[in-house]
Amino acid sequence: MGSTAPSFSAPPQKATFKGLLFDMDGTIIDSTDAVVKHWHLIGKEIGVDPNVILETSHGRRSIDTLKALGQNHLANWEYIKHMESLLPKNYGEDAVEIPGARDLLDIVKSANIPWAIVTSGTTPLVSGWLDVLKLPIPENLVVAEDVESGKPDPSCYLMGLGKLGFAVKDARDVLVLEDSPAGIAAGKAAGCKVLGLVTSHTVEQVARAKPDWIVKDLSSIKVVSHSSLGVELEILDALNVD
Structure with a gap:
């Protein structure tokens, strides 16, 4: 090409x-715009640069993204499912x-x-x-x-x-x-x-x-x-x- x-x-x-x-x-x-806003919020909450998260998060499971970021204490389905349930609720218009x-x-x-x-x-x-x-x-x-x-x-x-x-x-x-x-x-x-x-x-x-x-x-x-x-x-x- x-x-x-x-x-x-x-x-x-x-x-x-x-x-x-x-x-x-x-x-x-x-849902790109929604995901960007979502990870910026999560990044601030967990103390990780949102831009670092966004570099590798697309197409990957959130649990794998958090593991790769060393956030193993959050890499569990209870937290992930709760976190992702908020995305459509908070940013549905995006x-x-x-x-x-x-x-x-x-x-x-x-x-x-x-x-x-x-x-x-x-x-x-x-x-x-x-x-x-x-x-x-x-x-x-x-x-x-x-x-x-x-x-x-x-x-x-x-x-x-x-x-x-x-x-x-x-x-x-x-x-x-x-x-x-x-x-x-x-x-x-x-x-x-x-x-x-x-x-x-x-x-x-x-x-x-x-x-x-x-x-x-x-x-x-x-x-x-x-x-x-x-x-x-x-x-x-x-x-x-x-």
Whole structure:
């Protein structure tokens, strides 16, 4: 890609999948402004520079972030879940949906296409954001407290496969939709196809994680058809790597 502007002009591509696994923040919603305010507040409370926290927190579980900062006494689920439950309550007006997310989720849910949210956030955080933004609620959810290791470990996406009723051998028939390099790496390590969104990281950062497709946001994803065999998607305006 060099110094030239990236070209999102690849010809439309179609692909069929048996299920979809969505990351949350940066993929379905953009809560960047809320998270910045949140970590500035927490940073002041625990005596850690908020900018240091923000350098490494995106796409990671809060419990892993606090451990990395040496705040082991706070790295427990009781504190984390309480802390994250306040985020949508205090900063609900600062979050917006990623372009195309609502339309895609509405179609996926109404068509009974197997899908789940697989996120580094806790249950109170995810349910809070879905409620604030009035977005479709999945029947299947994998959250931070469900797995021993967070992204880029593939455990969360392997669990997501299982919740949709798929075995590991079916992973290539399932699409992971992600924005962070850690999440993309987790989806790839689980054996899934991965769509990378350039919503929270640079094109170069997303590309280095080697997703199968790179798009600006979910407005590039269209449902063409769906049946018992799967959902056919059309991927528009992907990054042209030529």
